[in-house]
Amino acid sequence: MIHVRRIAAFLLCAALIAVGAAVPSVGRTATAASLTELQQQLEDAKANANAVKSQIAALEKANAPFEEQRAALQKQISATQAEIDLYQAKIDALQAEIAAMEKSVAASELALKKAVREFKQRLYAMYTSGSIYSGLEVIGGTEDMAASLAKMELMESVSRKDNRAMQALLDAIDELRTQQEKLAAEQEDLAASQETIRQKKAELSAQYSKINAIVLSNRDAVKALENKEASYAQMEKDLAAAIEKQKLIDAGAVGTGQFAWPVPGYYRLSEKYGYRICPIHGPELHKGIDISSSGIYGAKIVAADSGVVLLARWYGGYGNCIMIDHGNGYVTLYGHMKSASPLKAGDVVIKGVTVIGYVGSTGDSTGPHLHFEIRKGSGTVDPMSFF
Numbered sequence: 001m002i003h004v005r006r007i008a009a010f011l012l013c014a015a016l017i018a019v020g021a022a023v024p025s026v027g028r029t030a031t032a033a034s035l036t037e038l039q040q041q042l043e044d045a046k047a048n049a050n051a052v053k054s055q056i057a058a059l060e061k062a063n064a065p066f067e068e069q070r071a072a073l074q075k076q077i078s079a080t081q082a083e084i085d086l087y088q089a090k091i092d093a094l095q096a097e098i099a100a101m102e103k104s105v106a107a108s109e110l111a112l113k114k115a116v117r118e119f120k121q122r123l124y125a126m127y128t129s130g131s132i133y134s135g136l137e138v139i140g141g142t143e144d145m146a147a148s149l150a151k152m153e154l155m156e157s158v159s160r161k162d163n164r165a166m167q168a169l170l171d172a173i174d175e176l177r178t179q180q181e182k183l184a185a186e187q188e189d190l191a192a193s194q195e196t197i198r199q200k201k202a203e204l205s206a207q208y209s210k211i212n213a214i215v216l217s218n219r220d221a222v223k224a225l226e227n228k229e230a231s232y233a234q235m236e237k238d239l240a241a242a243i244e245k246q247k248l249i250d251a252g253a254v255g256t257g258q259f260a261w262p263v264p265g266y267y268r269l270s271e272k273y274g275y276r277i278c279p280i281h282g283p284e285l286h287k288g289i290d291i292s293s294s295g296i297y298g299a300k301i302v303a304a305d306s307g308v309v310l311l312a313r314w315y316g317g318y319g320n321c322i323m324i325d326h327g328n329g330y331v332t333l334y335g336h337m338k339s340a341s342p343l344k345a346g347d348v349v350i351k352g353v354t355v356i357g358y359v360g361s362t363g364d365s366t367g368p369h370l371h372f373e374i375r376k377g378s379g380t381v382d383p384m385s386f387f
């Protein structure tokens with residue numbers, strides 16, 4: 001039996017855990033927080049996640065006996081049902097036997113009726129043929145007494161035989177009725193036993209419902225905690241990213257949103273941004289500007305804005321290429337460099353200061369120039385709109 005107060009206390013405890021303080025999300029104002037603040041938040045999130053883990057473990061441990069009890073009750077209920085079914089089978093078998101006896105009784109009664117009818121017919125035949133007469137005729141009649149007695153004897157002999165047959169049928173019917181009653185009594189006993197088991201099953205089912213409610217409630221509480229745990233995990237991830245970003249900000253690696261000219265001293269454009277007719281590809285968007293002045297070959301290329309190197313390698317038609325993520329939605333690309341950039345992905349670059357490569361003519365290029373692109377989202381913008 002389950003102690004109700006204990007259940008109530010347990011449920012209350014589970015409910016409190018389930019509705020506990022909501023997990024705060026990592027604010028988009030993370031940039032306002034200092035690195036130490038972010039690191040502290042990350043520590044807090046980790047501690048909270050661990051606390052939730054412990055709560056889950058405790059709840060699962062507390063729920064284990066209820067789960068076991070529920071499984072045991074389920075077994076008991078199945079066992080009682082099997083017993084009920086067994087009794088039902090016996091009751092049904094007895095019912096069939098009783099029904100069969102009923103048929104036998106009916107058959108015997110029919111036979112008895114037939115015997116009585118035949119007996120009457122015989123008596124009537126004997127009477128009308130003159131072989132039998134009423135006792136009154138014997139007493140008050142004029143016939144010869146000896147002949148009369150002989151006739152009566154004959155009548156008695158006939159009636160004795162019929163009587164025996166009829167009595168045998170009556171006895172058979174009696175016997176069948178007695179048997180039937182015995183079986184009916186037996187059937188009643190079985191039904192009573194079955195009812196007892198039915199009651200036992202009902203009690204078990206009621207107990208099961210109670211335990212089941214606890215188990216389900218606890219499972220819900222565990223699920224809620226698991227969701228909370230997932231939120232903390234996401235928060236840890238977000239905070240880790242925010243910390244990385246803050247580190248970059250602290251290192252001056254986040255863009256200003258304004259760009260410095262990437263090849264100081266060389267300002268002539270050989271190709272503007274926009275649609276053009278390419279001798280090879282036909283009409284196409286020239287996604288950047290081509291900076292090309294005499295003597296530009298080998299000139300220093302500087303980062304147009306602060307950021308982190310996203311890619312620094314040979315990049316198809318761009319030849320030796322470098323891409324910088326400015327952490328503010330802008331990415332700049334520098335193509336056709338003389339040689340591979342001295343930088344690698346992940347390096348921090350400072351606006352107008354960090355040398356990221358030298359002007360060359362690698363990839364799809366017909367002469368020394370810097371192809372300079374400013375990407376925003378999935379598109380590009382005209383770099384000249386910044387100068």
Ligand SMILES: [Zn+2]
Binds near residue numbers: 286289290370371372
């Ligand atoms: Zn170009």
